[in-house]
Amino acid sequence: xxxxxxxxxxxxxxxxxxxxxxxxxxxxxxxxxxxxxxxxxxxxxxxxxxxxxxxxxxxxxxxxxxxxxxxxxxxxxxxxxxxxxxxxxxxxxxxxxxxxxxxxxxxxxxxxxxxxxxxxxxxxxxxxxxxxxxxxxxxxxxxxxxxxxxxxxxxxxxxxxxxxxxxxxxxxxxxxxxxxxxxxxxxxxxxxxxxxxxxxxxxxxxxxxxxxxxxxxxxxxxxxxxxxxxxxxxxxxxxxxxxxxxxxxxxxxxxxxxxxxxxxxxxxxxxxxxxxxxxxxxxxxxxxxxxxxxxx
Amino acid sequence: xxxxxxxxxxxxxxxxxxxxxxxxxxxxxxxxxxxxxxxxxxxxxxxxxxxxxxxxxxxxxxxxxxxxxxxxxxxxxxxxxxxxxxxxxxxxxxxxxxxxxxxxxxxxxxxxxxxxxxxxxxxxxxxxxxxxxxxxxxxxxxxxxxxxxxxxxxxxxxxxxxxxxxxxxxxxxxxxxxxxxxxxxxx
Numbered sequence: 001x002x003x004x005x006x007x008x009x010x011x012x013x014x015x016x017x018x019x020x021x022x023x024x025x026x027x028x029x030x031x032x033x034x035x036x037x038x039x040x041x042x043x044x045x046x047x048x049x050x051x052x053x054x055x056x057x058x059x060x061x062x063x064x065x066x067x068x069x070x071x072x073x074x075x076x077x078x079x080x081x082x083x084x085x086x087x088x089x090x091x092x093x094x095x096x097x098x099x100x101x102x103x104x105x106x107x108x109x110x111x112x113x114x115x116x117x118x119x120x121x122x123x124x125x126x127x128x129x130x131x132x133x134x135x136x137x138x139x140x141x142x143x144x145x146x147x148x149x150x151x152x153x154x155x156x157x158x159x160x161x162x163x164x165x166x167x168x169x170x171x172x173x174x175x176x177x178x179x180x181x182x183x184x185x186x187x188x189x190x191x192x193x194x195x196x197x198x199x200x201x202x203x204x205x206x207x208x209x210x211x212x213x214x215x216x217x218x219x220x221x222x223x224x225x226x227x228x229x230x231x232x233x234x235x236x237x238x239x240x241x242x243x244x245x246x247x248x249x250x251x252x253x254x255x256x257x258x259x260x261x262x263x264x265x266x267x268x269x270x271x272x273x274x275x276x277x278x279x280x281x282x283x284x285x286x287x288x289x290x291x292x293x294x295x296x
Numbered sequence: 297x298x299x300x301x302x303x304x305x306x307x308x309x310x311x312x313x314x315x316x317x318x319x320x321x322x323x324x325x326x327x328x329x330x331x332x333x334x335x336x337x338x339x340x341x342x343x344x345x346x347x348x349x350x351x352x353x354x355x356x357x358x359x360x361x362x363x364x365x366x367x368x369x370x371x372x373x374x375x376x377x378x379x380x381x382x383x384x385x386x387x388x389x390x391x392x393x394x395x396x397x398x399x400x401x402x403x404x405x406x407x408x409x410x411x412x413x414x415x416x417x418x419x420x421x422x423x424x425x426x427x428x429x430x431x432x433x434x435x436x437x438x439x440x441x442x443x444x445x446x447x448x449x450x451x452x453x454x455x456x457x458x459x460x461x462x463x464x465x466x467x468x469x470x471x472x473x474x475x476x477x478x479x480x481x482x483x
Contacts, residue, residue: 217319224325228345228360230435233328234367244321251318 018044018081020105024088029125039130040137046079058101058110069108076105083111085136087129094120100132112136121151165276172272176265179272188275192268199264203257210250217243326476327435329366337474339366340462342378342455344478352483357387357443359453359478361395361420363462364435371470372431375423376438379459383451384416386482387443397436398422408439419459430465445482452477 023032033047061067072084086101095117102112114132118124127147134140163182172179177193180186217240224236323331326343333339345360361378365371382389394408407423420439424431441453454477462470 214317214319221323224323224328227325228327228362228437230327230364230367233325237323237325237328237330240323241321244319248318251316255316 016042016044017083018046020046020048020075020079020081020084022048022084022086024086025125026090029089029129032126032129035126035130036133039141040133040139043137044081045085046081048079065110066108067110068103072103072105072108076108081105085133087132089125089129091120091125096120096124096128098125098128098132100129102136118148119151121147123147124151161277161279163277165273165278168276169269169273173265173269176268179269179276183272183275183277185275188271192264192271196261196264196268199257199261203254203261206250206254206257210247210254213243213247213250217247326478327362327364329364329435332364332474332476333366337476339364339369339474340371340470340472341474341476342457342460342472343476344453346478347476348479348481350481350483351445353445353448355445356390357445357480359441359443359480360437361439361441362436363397363438365433367435370433370435372433372464373462373470374431374465375463376421377459377461378420378438379456380418380420380441380453381416381456382418382441382443382453383449383480384446386445386447386449386451387480388446389418389441390444391440391442392418392420393440393442394422395437395439397432397434397438400432417456424465443480448482450479450481452479454478 021033021036023029025032033045036045058064058067075084076082082105084103084105086099086103088099088101090097096119098114098116098118100112100114101110103109104111114135116128116132118128121127124147127144130144131140131148134144168179168183170179171182172192175193176196177189177191180189180192220236220240220243224233224240227233227236323334324347325331326341326345326347329339329341332341332343341364343362343364345362349357349359351357361380363373363376389412392410394406398406398408408421410418410420412418418441422438455475457472457475460472460475462472464470
């Protein structure tokens with residue numbers, strides 16, 4: 001899995017703009033300077049490796065866009081450039097973590113930023129910088145996009161997922177809330193489990209009361225039928241009538257609660273399926289310029 | 297998992313179907329004036345208890361005769377005559393005993409006698425002739441009729457309402473409004 005954070009904005013900068021490029025890489029990329037010059041030959045790039053550790057902790061400031069305003073203006077004046085382009089690349093495990101910052105030397109402010117965390121691929125660092133600068137200059141070449149697509153699954157339909165909506169639905173069908181917990185939604189899982197537990201307990205309680213009333217009715221009816229004492233007849237009849245009313249009431253209640261329990265149980269399963277875990281299938285495409293997004 | 301789900305569904309279905317069972321509300325004890333009223337038989341009513349009984353050829357058949365009043369409209373009575381017809385092709389009269397209501401649970405001995413026509417009719421007579429206790433009121437046991445089976449079959453024993461009379465100690469007649477018969481089955 002990889003994450004990409006960057007803006008969809010496309011900046012149409014002055015084609016004759018001049019850039020001071022500050023590359024901070026954790027490992028050497030020998031051809032990167034020449035690659036930029038070759039790919040964007042109508043722009044002027046100056047490279048200065050002497051500026052170090054200037055742009056760390058940009059996110060720690062309340063206003064990161066203006067944190068280095070003075071330094072940017074000063075660097076712009078020294079190097080006579082319109083923009084300062086900072087590219088930071090770190091390699092962690094098998095991933096490329098890249099941050100690109102574009103400053104305007106006239107205002108000193110941060111005008112564009114891109115953060116990307118992507119699985120490493122062949123010549124990936126150079127390609128990512130090309131994509132980043134290409135986005136700034138609105139000149140993205142097809143082969144850069146193709147190169148990045150190499151990290152995607154070639155046959156997405158063959159991807160098997162550890163967690164699926166059906167898996168969540170079946171789990172919730174077995175135990176209410178399990179599917180939601182499986183999908184990582186603990187609050188929903190707790191609510192469904194509590195609801196179904198309450199309904200189940202209420203149903204069992206009603207059924208128990210029904211069963212008790214029904215048995216008591218039959219017992220009192222038997223006693224009523226087997227006595228010829230008028231007082232006992234009257235007493236057994238009164239008890240039996242009360243038991244009969246109770247067993248009707250609890251029967252209706254038990255049926256209503258059973259219906260609610262089953263409906264809730266199925267709804268819980270459907271809910272688990274609807275809000276079940278679904279993989280993102282277009283993370284990569286989302287970050288590309290609209291014209292480059294494949295249809296369908 | 298599927299076995300568990302199947303078991304849960306089966307359990308729920310069984311409980312729900314069982315919950316659907318509503319028992320019939322049937323109260324039909326002849327000694328219960330409400331049960332008689334529900335069948336259109338007004339009190340005071342002469343009834344037999346039990347209303348039905350099944351016996352074998354070797355059993356004795358005891359049929360109780362009762363007078364049933366509504367509990368809020370009892371009338372004291374001092375004497376009665378009951379005419380009872382029984383199926384003599386099925387049972388034979390053995391003994392007739394005064395009921396506990398008349399004898400005050402064997403505390404007193406009213407005049408109690410009966411006549412039997414030798415066929416299938418019995419007339420029972422009971423009177424209070426004392427000076428300290430002139431009458432009784434309420435629902436109660438008038439007599440026990442004991443029969444012996446003579447053949448197998450099913451038939452009824454019943455009162456002849458027109459020949460049944462109740463009087464109070466002033467010799468005024470108390471109207472009997474209804475009767476109920478009893479079923480006897482000899483196997």
